[in-house]
Amino acid sequence: MAANLRKYKFEASSSPKPSAASVKSLSDPAPSAHAPASQATKAPKASSSIMDPETIKADILASLRQDFSAIIKGEMREALRDNFESLKTQIEDVKTEIKNKTAALRAEVDQVKANVRSVEDHMSTMSDEMIQAQGQVSDLQAEVKRLKEKCEDMEGRMRRGNISVGGE
Structure with a gap:
């Protein structure tokens, strides 16, 4: 930015002093056809070398x-x-x-699945045993009923033997 500001020279006098090159260009308004092109482009015109403060401000603002x-x-x-x-x-x-927490959760889920399978297997075994036990209980209930009936029949037969018919 500072380099951009250096291209403008501040002159304290109110009327700028034209340089020798600008004086030459003023006296010779058009470069001759015989003059090299670099010399024609290097010689600044008096109007272009003198810039008003507004143009300088605009250039500085644009640069900034x-x-x-x-x-x-x-x-x-x-x-x-x-x-x-x-x-x-x-x-x-x-x-x-x-990823770490997912891996930990997967391990826990796998453990829970294994536990659930174990419980399911155990429940299946217990269910089978319970069905078998219920069958045994019904068989035992039927046998108890039969034995009660047999016992009553035997008691009734024993009592008949104790009856005496008296007439004497």
């Missing part, structure tokens, strides 16, 4: 705007790059944490 724009863009890019790298690192950390 460009410089500020470049600085801000650079800083924004750097900040975004830093933020992007930070976000990228955080995302990777979160992904790693999720």
Whole structure:
């Protein structure tokens, strides 16, 4: 930015002093056809070497705007790059944490599945044993009923033998 400002020379006098080259160009308004092109382009015109303050201000403001724009863009890019790298690192950390926790959860789920299978197998065995026990209980109930009936029949037969018919 400072280099851009150096191209403007401040002259303290109110009327600028034309240089020798500008005086030559004023006296010779058009470069001759025999003059080299570089000499014709190097000789500044008097009107172009004298700039009014508004033009200088406009040029300085434009230069400052460009410089500020470049600085801000650079800083924004750097900040975004830093933020992007930070976000990228955080995302990777979160992904790693999720993978670790997912693996732990899978292990726990597998353990729970194994426990459920074990309980299912045990329940199936217990169910089979219970059905068998219910069959035995019904058989025993039927046998108890039969034995009660047999016992009553035997008691009734014993009592008949104790009856005496008296008439004497």
